[in-house]
Amino acid sequence: MMKGSSANPLASENPDGEAIEWELRPGGMLVQKRDDGVGSPGPMIRVRVSHGSYHHEVSVPAQATFGELKRVLSQETGLEPQEQRILFRGKEKDNDECLHMAGVKDMAKVVLLEDPASKELKLEQMKRDQGITKACEAIAVVRAEVSKLAEKVSALESAVREGKKVADKEFVVLTELLMVQLLKLDSIEAEGEAKVQRRIEVRRVQNFVETLDTLKARNANPFSNSSKTVAVTTQWETFENGLGSLSAPRPMSSSTNITTDWEHFD
Numbered sequence: 001m002m003k004g005s006s007a008n009p010l011a012s013e014n015p016d017g018e019a020i021e022w023e024l025r026p027g028g029m030l031v032q033k034r035d036d037g038v039g040s041p042g043p044m045i046r047v048r049v050s051h052g053s054y055h056h057e058v059s060v061p062a063q064a065t066f067g068e069l070k071r072v073l074s075q076e077t078g079l080e081p082q083e084q085r086i087l088f089r090g091k092e093k094d095n096d097e098c099l100h101m102a103g104v105k106d107m108a109k110v111v112l113l114e115d116p117a118s119k120e121l122k123l124e125q126m127k128r129d130q131g132i133t134k135a136c137e138a139i140a141v142v143r144a145e146v147s148k149l150a151e152k153v154s155a156l157e158s159a160v161r162e163g164k165k166v167a168d169k170e171f172v173v174l175t176e177l178l179m180v181q182l183l184k185l186d187s188i189e190a191e192g193e194a195k196v197q198r199r200i201e202v203r204r205v206q207n208f209v210e211t212l213d214t215l216k217a218r219n220a221n222p223f224s225n226s227s228k229t230v231a232v233t234t235q236w237e238t239f240e241n242g243l244g245s246l247s248a249p250r251p252m253s254s255s256t257n258i259t260t261d262w263e264h265f266d
Helices: 066-077 116-161 167-188 193-218
Strands: 011-013 019-024 029-032 044-051 054-063 082-087 108-114
Touching: 044 066, 054 066, 066 082, 066 108, 082 116, 108 116, 116 167, 167 193
Parallel strands: 044 108
Antiparallel strands: 011 019, 019 029, 044 054, 082 108
16 A cells, blocks of 8 residues: 555554654664653563573563563563573564564563573582582681680690699690691682681681790790899808808908018118
8 A cells, every 4th residue: 555645754664564663863863763752661561581491471661672671581580681682583682672673562472591601600600609618617617626726725825824834745736736727727728708717717726836836835944934033032152251241351461561661772
Protein backbone atom coordinates (compact mmCIF):
# COMPACT_ATOMS: atom_id res chain seq x y z
CA MET A 1 0.00 0.00 0.00
CA MET A 2 1.30 3.43 -0.98
CA LYS A 3 1.65 5.91 1.80
CA GLY A 4 -0.05 9.31 1.51
CA SER A 5 1.74 12.56 1.36
CA SER A 6 1.09 13.02 5.06
CA ALA A 7 3.06 9.88 5.96
CA ASN A 8 6.13 10.35 8.12
CA PRO A 9 9.20 10.11 5.86
CA LEU A 10 11.27 8.95 8.89
CA ALA A 11 9.06 5.90 9.56
CA SER A 12 10.04 2.28 9.00
CA GLU A 13 9.09 -1.20 10.16
CA ASN A 14 10.87 -3.75 12.39
CA PRO A 15 11.16 -7.44 11.43
CA ASP A 16 7.72 -8.09 12.91
CA GLY A 17 6.07 -5.47 10.74
CA GLU A 18 5.59 -2.94 13.54
CA ALA A 19 5.96 0.72 12.66
CA ILE A 20 9.04 2.49 13.99
CA GLU A 21 9.40 6.25 13.97
CA TRP A 22 12.74 8.00 13.90
CA GLU A 23 13.75 11.52 14.78
CA LEU A 24 16.68 13.70 13.84
CA ARG A 25 18.58 15.00 16.87
CA PRO A 26 20.60 18.24 16.83
CA GLY A 27 23.93 17.39 15.31
CA GLY A 28 22.46 15.18 12.60
CA MET A 29 22.11 11.92 14.60
CA LEU A 30 19.12 9.79 13.60
CA VAL A 31 17.65 7.95 16.57
CA GLN A 32 14.47 6.07 17.35
CA LYS A 33 11.70 8.34 18.48
CA ARG A 34 10.70 7.87 22.09
CA ASP A 35 7.47 8.77 23.87
CA ASP A 36 7.00 12.50 24.35
CA GLY A 37 5.86 12.09 27.94
CA VAL A 38 8.56 13.31 30.29
CA GLY A 39 9.52 10.63 32.75
CA SER A 40 7.04 8.17 31.23
CA PRO A 41 8.64 4.74 30.67
CA GLY A 42 5.97 3.80 28.15
CA PRO A 43 4.18 0.45 28.05
CA MET A 44 5.69 -2.35 30.09
CA ILE A 45 6.32 -5.87 28.89
CA ARG A 46 7.22 -9.06 30.72
CA VAL A 47 10.32 -10.90 29.61
CA ARG A 48 11.00 -14.53 30.47
CA VAL A 49 14.66 -15.20 31.11
CA SER A 50 16.29 -18.64 31.07
CA HIS A 51 19.47 -18.78 33.12
CA GLY A 52 20.79 -22.32 33.29
CA SER A 53 18.38 -24.28 35.47
CA TYR A 54 16.82 -21.04 36.73
CA HIS A 55 13.97 -19.11 35.16
CA HIS A 56 13.11 -15.48 35.84
CA GLU A 57 10.34 -13.19 34.71
CA VAL A 58 10.98 -9.45 34.80
CA SER A 59 9.04 -6.38 33.73
CA VAL A 60 10.76 -3.70 31.68
CA PRO A 61 9.64 -0.84 29.42
CA ALA A 62 8.85 -2.03 25.92
CA GLN A 63 11.40 0.40 24.49
CA ALA A 64 14.16 -0.45 26.98
CA THR A 65 17.58 -1.52 25.77
CA PHE A 66 19.23 -4.86 26.44
CA GLY A 67 21.68 -2.98 28.66
CA GLU A 68 18.75 -1.80 30.81
CA LEU A 69 17.40 -5.35 30.86
CA LYS A 70 20.76 -6.51 32.18
CA ARG A 71 20.60 -3.99 35.03
CA VAL A 72 17.19 -5.34 36.01
CA LEU A 73 18.47 -8.92 35.82
CA SER A 74 21.46 -8.10 38.02
CA GLN A 75 19.05 -7.69 40.94
CA GLU A 76 17.50 -11.09 40.19
CA THR A 77 20.64 -13.10 39.45
CA GLY A 78 23.42 -11.32 41.33
CA LEU A 79 25.40 -11.01 38.11
CA GLU A 80 26.77 -7.60 37.26
CA PRO A 81 25.66 -6.24 33.85
CA GLN A 82 29.18 -6.63 32.44
CA GLU A 83 29.09 -10.30 33.47
CA GLN A 84 25.95 -11.02 31.44
CA ARG A 85 25.42 -12.14 27.85
CA ILE A 86 21.86 -12.07 26.52
CA LEU A 87 20.78 -14.13 23.53
CA PHE A 88 17.51 -13.63 21.65
CA ARG A 89 16.57 -15.91 18.80
CA GLY A 90 20.03 -17.46 18.95
CA LYS A 91 21.95 -14.18 18.61
CA GLU A 92 23.79 -12.19 21.27
CA LYS A 93 22.47 -8.67 21.68
CA ASP A 94 24.43 -5.49 22.28
CA ASN A 95 23.70 -3.30 25.28
CA ASP A 96 22.52 -0.31 23.25
CA GLU A 97 20.12 -2.35 21.10
CA CYS A 98 16.43 -1.80 21.89
CA LEU A 99 14.19 -4.69 22.83
CA HIS A 100 11.34 -3.79 20.48
CA MET A 101 13.78 -3.22 17.63
CA ALA A 102 14.94 -6.81 18.01
CA GLY A 103 11.34 -8.05 18.14
CA VAL A 104 11.09 -8.67 21.89
CA LYS A 105 7.39 -8.59 22.80
CA ASP A 106 5.43 -9.30 25.95
CA MET A 107 6.29 -12.76 27.38
CA ALA A 108 9.16 -13.17 24.93
CA LYS A 109 11.94 -15.51 26.00
CA VAL A 110 15.64 -14.63 26.17
CA VAL A 111 18.63 -16.66 27.30
CA LEU A 112 21.04 -15.33 29.89
CA LEU A 113 24.62 -16.63 29.97
CA GLU A 114 27.44 -15.70 32.29
CA ASP A 115 30.47 -14.29 30.53
CA PRO A 116 33.16 -17.05 30.43
CA ALA A 117 35.96 -14.68 31.43
CA SER A 118 33.95 -13.40 34.38
CA LYS A 119 33.04 -16.94 35.39
CA GLU A 120 36.70 -17.95 35.35
CA LEU A 121 37.64 -14.97 37.52
CA LYS A 122 34.92 -15.91 40.00
CA LEU A 123 36.18 -19.49 40.18
CA GLU A 124 39.71 -18.26 40.82
CA GLN A 125 38.46 -15.90 43.52
CA MET A 126 36.46 -18.71 45.09
CA LYS A 127 39.53 -20.96 45.18
CA ARG A 128 41.57 -18.11 46.64
CA ASP A 129 38.97 -17.48 49.34
CA GLN A 130 38.85 -21.17 50.18
CA GLY A 131 42.64 -21.22 50.40
CA ILE A 132 42.64 -18.23 52.75
CA THR A 133 39.99 -19.86 54.93
CA LYS A 134 41.96 -23.10 55.08
CA ALA A 135 45.17 -21.24 55.94
CA CYS A 136 43.44 -19.25 58.70
CA GLU A 137 42.16 -22.48 60.23
CA ALA A 138 45.67 -23.99 60.19
CA ILE A 139 47.11 -20.85 61.79
CA ALA A 140 44.41 -20.99 64.48
CA VAL A 141 45.52 -24.53 65.39
CA VAL A 142 49.12 -23.38 65.75
CA ARG A 143 48.01 -20.35 67.76
CA ALA A 144 46.25 -22.61 70.26
CA GLU A 145 49.40 -24.74 70.69
CA VAL A 146 51.59 -21.68 71.11
CA SER A 147 49.22 -20.34 73.77
CA LYS A 148 49.70 -23.55 75.77
CA LEU A 149 53.48 -23.21 75.49
CA ALA A 150 53.21 -19.55 76.47
CA GLU A 151 51.85 -20.62 79.85
CA LYS A 152 54.97 -22.73 80.43
CA VAL A 153 57.20 -19.83 79.40
CA SER A 154 55.40 -17.65 81.93
CA ALA A 155 55.89 -20.28 84.65
CA LEU A 156 59.63 -20.48 83.95
CA GLU A 157 59.89 -16.70 83.99
CA SER A 158 58.25 -16.54 87.41
CA ALA A 159 60.58 -19.23 88.77
CA VAL A 160 63.70 -17.46 87.54
CA ARG A 161 62.58 -14.12 88.93
CA GLU A 162 62.00 -15.73 92.30
CA GLY A 163 65.58 -16.97 92.25
CA LYS A 164 64.72 -20.66 91.86
CA LYS A 165 67.22 -22.83 90.06
CA VAL A 166 65.75 -24.35 86.90
CA ALA A 167 67.32 -27.19 84.93
CA ASP A 168 68.66 -26.13 81.54
CA LYS A 169 66.71 -28.97 79.99
CA GLU A 170 63.48 -27.10 80.72
CA PHE A 171 64.57 -24.20 78.52
CA VAL A 172 65.90 -26.44 75.75
CA VAL A 173 62.77 -28.60 75.46
CA LEU A 174 60.42 -25.61 75.50
CA THR A 175 62.49 -23.84 72.85
CA GLU A 176 62.38 -26.93 70.62
CA LEU A 177 58.60 -27.16 70.97
CA LEU A 178 58.27 -23.53 69.92
CA MET A 179 60.53 -24.09 66.93
CA VAL A 180 58.28 -26.96 65.83
CA GLN A 181 55.34 -24.55 65.76
CA LEU A 182 57.46 -22.08 63.82
CA LEU A 183 58.12 -24.74 61.17
CA LYS A 184 54.39 -25.45 60.97
CA LEU A 185 53.72 -21.78 60.30
CA ASP A 186 56.39 -21.73 57.62
CA SER A 187 54.69 -24.64 55.81
CA ILE A 188 51.32 -22.85 55.59
CA GLU A 189 50.69 -21.21 52.22
CA ALA A 190 48.87 -17.98 52.99
CA GLU A 191 47.53 -15.01 51.09
CA GLY A 192 45.68 -11.86 52.07
CA GLU A 193 44.39 -11.88 55.64
CA ALA A 194 45.89 -15.31 56.33
CA LYS A 195 49.34 -13.98 55.44
CA VAL A 196 48.93 -11.16 57.96
CA GLN A 197 47.84 -13.59 60.69
CA ARG A 198 50.76 -15.90 59.97
CA ARG A 199 53.25 -13.01 60.21
CA ILE A 200 51.81 -11.98 63.58
CA GLU A 201 52.01 -15.53 64.93
CA VAL A 202 55.58 -16.02 63.67
CA ARG A 203 56.67 -12.89 65.53
CA ARG A 204 54.86 -14.09 68.64
CA VAL A 205 56.77 -17.40 68.62
CA GLN A 206 60.07 -15.61 68.01
CA ASN A 207 59.44 -13.37 71.02
CA PHE A 208 58.89 -16.42 73.24
CA VAL A 209 62.13 -18.01 71.99
CA GLU A 210 64.04 -14.80 72.72
CA THR A 211 62.50 -14.68 76.19
CA LEU A 212 63.63 -18.24 76.88
CA ASP A 213 67.18 -17.41 75.77
CA THR A 214 67.25 -14.49 78.19
CA LEU A 215 65.82 -16.57 81.04
CA LYS A 216 68.30 -19.38 80.40
CA ALA A 217 71.25 -16.98 80.62
CA ARG A 218 69.89 -15.41 83.79
CA ASN A 219 69.25 -18.83 85.29
CA ALA A 220 72.89 -19.83 84.65
CA ASN A 221 74.20 -16.60 86.21
CA PRO A 222 71.63 -15.07 88.57
CA PHE A 223 73.70 -11.90 88.96
CA SER A 224 74.36 -11.34 85.28
CA ASN A 225 71.36 -9.09 84.83
CA SER A 226 71.37 -7.57 88.32
CA SER A 227 72.68 -4.07 88.88
CA LYS A 228 76.22 -4.00 90.01
CA THR A 229 76.46 -2.41 93.47
CA VAL A 230 79.38 -1.92 95.84
CA ALA A 231 78.98 -3.98 99.00
CA VAL A 232 79.41 -1.80 102.06
CA THR A 233 80.40 -3.66 105.25
CA THR A 234 81.28 -2.66 108.73
CA GLN A 235 83.93 -5.41 108.93
CA TRP A 236 87.11 -3.56 108.59
CA GLU A 237 90.42 -5.10 107.62
CA THR A 238 92.48 -6.30 110.62
CA PHE A 239 96.23 -6.15 110.74
CA GLU A 240 98.61 -8.51 112.54
CA ASN A 241 98.62 -6.39 115.68
CA GLY A 242 94.90 -7.03 116.00
CA LEU A 243 93.94 -3.40 115.75
CA GLY A 244 91.49 -2.13 113.26
CA SER A 245 92.38 0.32 110.58
CA LEU A 246 90.48 3.03 112.42
CA SER A 247 93.67 3.74 114.45
CA ALA A 248 96.35 5.54 112.57
CA PRO A 249 99.56 3.59 112.02
CA ARG A 250 102.35 4.35 114.38
CA PRO A 251 105.41 6.10 112.98
CA MET A 252 108.17 3.72 112.10
CA SER A 253 111.37 3.97 114.09
CA SER A 254 114.27 5.48 112.22
CA SER A 255 117.92 4.47 112.56
CA THR A 256 119.01 7.93 111.43
CA ASN A 257 120.22 10.16 114.26
CA ILE A 258 119.36 13.77 113.95
CA THR A 259 122.08 16.08 115.32
CA THR A 260 122.43 19.72 115.60
CA ASP A 261 126.11 19.53 114.77
CA TRP A 262 126.56 21.25 111.42
CA GLU A 263 129.50 20.79 109.18
CA HIS A 264 131.54 23.92 108.68
CA PHE A 265 133.21 24.75 105.44
CA ASP A 266 136.18 26.92 105.01
